[in-house]
Amino acid sequence: MTLDLNKVAGSIASMASELAMQSSKRVDALNAAIGKFENPGDITLLKQRLAQAKTSWLLAEISGSLNQRFEPLELPPDYLVIATDGSQIDIDRHHPARCCLINIGSIYLQYGQNPASMLESEPTLFSSPEELILKPDGGNPGREISIEGPLLGIKRTVEEFRYLSQLARKLSAGLPALALVDGSLILWGLMSKDLPDFVVDSLLDKGVLKYISEIEKLNSQNQLALASYISFPRSTDVINSLRMTVCPHQVPDCDKFCTGIASGERPCDIMAGVVDRELFWACLKNNQRSDVFISQSKISKTRYGCNQIYFFYIKTGNEIARVEIPEWVACQPELLHITHSLILDQCHKGQGYPIALSEAHEMAVVSGADRQNFFYLVDEYFAQCKLSTLTSAKSASKKNRWI
Numbered sequence: 001m002t003l004d005l006n007k008v009a010g011s012i013a014s015m016a017s018e019l020a021m022q023s024s025k026r027v028d029a030l031n032a033a034i035g036k037f038e039n040p041g042d043i044t045l046l047k048q049r050l051a052q053a054k055t056s057w058l059l060a061e062i063s064g065s066l067n068q069r070f071e072p073l074e075l076p077p078d079y080l081v082i083a084t085d086g087s088q089i090d091i092d093r094h095h096p097a098r099c100c101l102i103n104i105g106s107i108y109l110q111y112g113q114n115p116a117s118m119l120e121s122e123p124t125l126f127s128s129p130e131e132l133i134l135k136p137d138g139g140n141p142g143r144e145i146s147i148e149g150p151l152l153g154i155k156r157t158v159e160e161f162r163y164l165s166q167l168a169r170k171l172s173a174g175l176p177a178l179a180l181v182d183g184s185l186i187l188w189g190l191m192s193k194d195l196p197d198f199v200v201d202s203l204l205d206k207g208v209l210k211y212i213s214e215i216e217k218l219n220s221q222n223q224l225a226l227a228s229y230i231s232f233p234r235s236t237d238v239i240n241s242l243r244m245t246v247c248p249h250q251v252p253d254c255d256k257f258c259t260g261i262a263s264g265e266r267p268c269d270i271m272a273g274v275v276d277r278e279l280f281w282a283c284l285k286n287n288q289r290s291d292v293f294i295s296q297s298k299i300s301k302t303r304y305g306c307n308q309i310y311f312f313y314i315k316t317g318n319e320i321a322r323v324e325i326p327e328w329v330a331c332q333p334e335l336l337h338i339t340h341s342l343i344l345d346q347c348h349k350g351q352g353y354p355i356a357l358s359e360a361h362e363m364a365v366v367s368g369a370d371r372q373n374f375f376y377l378v379d380e381y382f383a384q385c386k387l388s389t390l391t392s393a394k395s396a397s398k399k400n401r402w403i
Helices: 009-038 043-052 150-168 197-220 237-246 267-271 276-283 298-303 333-349 355-364 368-384 393-399
Strands: 060-062 079-089 100-111 116-126 177-182 224-230 293-295 309-315 320-326
Touching (some): 009 267, 043 237, 060 237, 079 368, 100 355, 116 355, 177 355, 276 320, 309 333
Antiparallel strands (some): 100 116
16 A cells, blocks of 8 residues: 555645744744844843753853854865765664664865865674674673664764764875764764663764864864754754843743743743744855854763864855854864855855765665665575574565565
């Protein structure tokens, strides 16, 4: 059977009508946010309120003047861009072979008088217990965690940064360079209370943060910036901070003052429903970036150290993107300028999206056919070694349709 869209067409029409009815309210909310962004009042006082505020929302810490705009600097005559992206084949619990695969696509682009490029794809099989299971120091078997599902996605991110650090070591000395990844630098998936500390230590401290620090050390021979690019972001950190400007209480405390007040009735709800990208689409001109903000994510504040995550918004012409950078990039004006200018250049070359990330993705992508062929190859080698290739009845039924 295929999906019968006729049965949900009425629901889709109702959804569209409801969103159309809400559009006027969103315009009012956006205008309220723009007004406060342009005229926030005493910035020092606002920073104090944000530091004292107790909310269930993620607030953006203001590092500068909130509403300053920045133009890109002229491109250097010679520069480099490197990027990685990844894809994976997860463990199939219906298959006798307990294994997974991570495929990393990487790209090296040199622009200027001596242009050069390198595109690679590197698949890695993980099959041994040491590769598939995370264990605490001491090896308590009762606390072992299998690397599959969401954790495999985080493991893939670790591999992306490992390959990125390897690429960074190959950069031509003396040239400005940008190392790019797709998505957030904040490993949100590790914030689960269900994950023990040894998992976070392995994937974050000994993984992503280790490789970010290795990239930072290469700044002695290059002006090397590191950034992540988030297309069509849905973040509300800056909007949430602006909501604090209309809170009537000296110290904003949502649980204390607003518990029991219906959504839409709170004083700050005059900006409800707006996301950051809508604000900056209205307030930035093409090629401009916003001021830099500091993420108040708990994992960034408590675990990232000197790699704590900052971010800014940039108007590429096609969209507003969120660019995340570690603290050591945000605090060096030269690296910040490199990040701004080279990301814009990459977007212009890539028809709105950084071309290095597009190419890295193409090198990394694993299709449905690739997954099928992977398990066919596993079965073939199992058969050669006279190992069982039996699968679950559920898996077999999907391969052999009988109606």
